[in-house]
Amino acid sequence: MAEKNFFEPKQSLNIKGKIFDLSKPKVMGILNITPDSFYNNSRTNSIDEALRKTETFLNDGATFIDIGGYSSRPGAKDISTDEELGRLIPVVEAINKNIPEAIISIDTFRAKVAEETILAGAHIINDIASGDMDAKMFETVARLQVPYIMMHMQGTPQNMQQNPIYDNVLLDVIDYLVKKIDMLKKLKVHDVIIDPGFGFGKTIEHNYELLNQMQEFKIFKLPVLAGFSRKGMIYKVLKNTAAEALNGTTILNTIALQKGAKILRVHDVKEAVECVKLVEMLG
Structure with a gap:
């Protein structure tokens, strides 16, 4: 039965036996435990x-807290697994102890980091590499x-923006x-x-396409x-900076919601929650 239902519409997540409804879009707040994330x-x-x-x-209305200990900005410095864990574990344990209602997502491409942070109290794995950078992840x-968030990326954070090329970016991403x-599915995830x-491994034009x-991802x-x-993809078009890109972010979030996005991953939770509420009024 599980095999048959794998491609049925998913409107919820099972997190440690508790069902989280995704029939209405949710907001994920970004918590970077890094000294070099692109947004200071x-x-x-x-x-x-x-x-x-x-x-x-x-x-402010976030449903999920996404914690990252490894910066994935273009050209980011590579760090060891131990250093990544050293940044993440104390924070996961502290949040789990002091704010037990928080649903914690871990932004990592490493299976060891995924396992140890889940054991420390995290709930979701958010993998920018979809298993490509660690064969043990799946x-x-x-x-x-x-729950597992899998992202499409061409290359690695260190080289992903060095001339990314696609035959057809939408079809290539869907095929991947x-x-x-x-x-x-075969592993029963x-x-x-x-x-x-x-x-991630896309030109500005690829991103907007x-x-x-x-x-089309509704398939x-x-x-x-x-x-x-x-x-x-926002501040380079607007010729401003990451610090000035909140308005542009809200515009793209609005478009994404209208095209079916169920989770918005953001730095600015309050504004994203307001965006969800207003788009929901359209029915």
């Missing part, structure tokens, strides 16, 4: 600051039986996701969210996550 204001330097930001995100997620979903990977046709009948927040 998102960098979090202490456990106390992480707790304050988490409280603020939840009060089997780890299958064993842990946690079809193969990955089939692998996860039941809660999968797909992310087209805006800004994907957004313009984003409704998967899986929740779609959209992450545009303050990215270069």
